[in-house]
Amino acid sequence: xxxxxxxxxxxxxxxxxxxxxxxxxxxxxxxxxxxxxxxxxxxxxxxxxxxxxxxxxxxxxxxxxxxxxxxxxxxxxxxxxxxxxxxxxxxxxxxxxxxxxxxxxxxxxxxxxxxxxxxxxxxxxxxxxxxxxxxxxxxxxxxxxxxxxxxxxxxxxxxxxxxxxxxxxxxxxxxxxxxxxxxxxxxxxxxxxxxxxxxxxxxxxxxxxxxxxxxxxxxxxxxxxxxxxxxxxx
Amino acid sequence: xxxxxxxxxxxxxxxxxxxxxxxxxxxxxxxxxxxxxxxxxxxxxxxxxxxxxxxxxxxxxxxxxxxxxxxxxxxxxxxxxxxxxxxxxxxxxxxxxxxxxxxxxxxxxxxxxxxxxxxxxxxxxxxxxxxxxxxxxxxxxxxxxxxxxxxxxxxxxxxxxxxxxxxxxxxxxxxxxxxxxxxxxxxxxxxxxxxxxxxxxxxxxxxxxxxxxxxxxxxxxxxxxxxxxxx
Numbered sequence: 001x002x003x004x005x006x007x008x009x010x011x012x013x014x015x016x017x018x019x020x021x022x023x024x025x026x027x028x029x030x031x032x033x034x035x036x037x038x039x040x041x042x043x044x045x046x047x048x049x050x051x052x053x054x055x056x057x058x059x060x061x062x063x064x065x066x067x068x069x070x071x072x073x074x075x076x077x078x079x080x081x082x083x084x085x086x087x088x089x090x091x092x093x094x095x096x097x098x099x100x101x102x103x104x105x106x107x108x109x110x111x112x113x114x115x116x117x118x119x120x121x122x123x124x125x126x127x128x129x130x131x132x133x134x135x136x137x138x139x140x141x142x143x144x145x146x147x148x149x150x151x152x153x154x155x156x157x158x159x160x161x162x163x164x165x166x167x168x169x170x171x172x173x174x175x176x177x178x179x180x181x182x183x184x185x186x187x188x189x190x191x192x193x194x195x196x197x198x199x200x201x202x203x204x205x206x207x208x209x210x211x212x213x214x215x216x217x218x219x220x221x222x223x224x225x226x227x228x229x230x231x232x233x234x
Numbered sequence: 235x236x237x238x239x240x241x242x243x244x245x246x247x248x249x250x251x252x253x254x255x256x257x258x259x260x261x262x263x264x265x266x267x268x269x270x271x272x273x274x275x276x277x278x279x280x281x282x283x284x285x286x287x288x289x290x291x292x293x294x295x296x297x298x299x300x301x302x303x304x305x306x307x308x309x310x311x312x313x314x315x316x317x318x319x320x321x322x323x324x325x326x327x328x329x330x331x332x333x334x335x336x337x338x339x340x341x342x343x344x345x346x347x348x349x350x351x352x353x354x355x356x357x358x359x360x361x362x363x364x365x366x367x368x369x370x371x372x373x374x375x376x377x378x379x380x381x382x383x384x385x386x387x388x389x390x391x392x393x394x395x396x397x398x399x400x401x402x403x404x405x406x407x408x409x410x411x412x413x414x415x416x417x418x419x420x421x422x423x424x425x426x427x428x429x430x431x432x433x434x435x436x437x438x439x440x441x442x443x444x445x446x447x448x449x450x451x452x453x454x455x456x457x458x459x460x461x462x463x464x465x
Contacts, residue, residue, distance in 0.1 A: 071406030
């Protein structure tokens, strides 16, 4: 949310496409990293409320000028703002919002996503152990989970796998994955390819993914927003 | 009217011992009792084998970072340690024990401790590493983990405003774990950025009633005015 550096080309493409998933009236939580790039690509007329799990709803952008207020920080620890109509609370109430089913959408990063929608994003044993923070609750309890991630990991392997090899954040939780190459949605319990970026083909999207994947044709155009799910914003 | 204000060294020497289980408020930098923590780090030889319960491991140079660095801590219970690579190294080398807990369950375990509830049931973390070693129960056809309550010997929290009797108020996102931690510890020290007379905080605005509080100490301005970027 408070990200100010210019996003790299792939990240910007992912964030722009992800912004289409945010619909008016939604309450949305953004994970650390790439997810924080999404709001800058929201059309001005899309009224979305952001939840920051450290204790408020109504998170606004970082101040462009002036003195930052360090009593208002996002979950990544950066100073941000609160909009008119926002509200502060403590950690208990913050997670009652999440576990109680009030959070419409969580936008999260990923190390791996399995074809069944399992998510691993909190630990690479022996190497990187940031901890799960609020990620398990967000992944398990948000009404929808959107993963935004580079298509390939640093070794060039697709992030979408048959089974996650890393410790899980939650099972069967991911509804949508957006990469710089494609959009995947979980249909009948498995991720399916629904849209391909114009720079890519079905083959270049599926290359290296070691599990059969359903392709839902005709593919949707890259900038086609999702159908409004029932109940969102109600 | 009880005046709970005391000098920081008196509060620390009265309530904290080697081996103490200490809950420390704060998320990022908000609500962190920097002055008390720096006092503890300044007296590293006097306190060993501490168990700390805190949302995050701070950054290496800030908050609980210097206590971890100095080897004063035998165990940390936390939700996120990603901003402290030094501590991750200590943990990976087996020099210190670390229990990672999903953040909302961390808060609920503390709430249970404060509310006299020995354990709670949750489906968060079922079928993940977070379930390791925990009993589970079947209820109405679902599997739930048994998460034990957390209690501490002493809670250290920083409030933006506290009156002399201990009634406390937090600004912005600073409240986080502070209030619930203060309910779950035998002793509570509130570090106040601003200490005011009783009545200066409207009763409706009190977020932590002073009945939970044992000592009120003055935050040092330079400690909570730090604004440098994360390392």
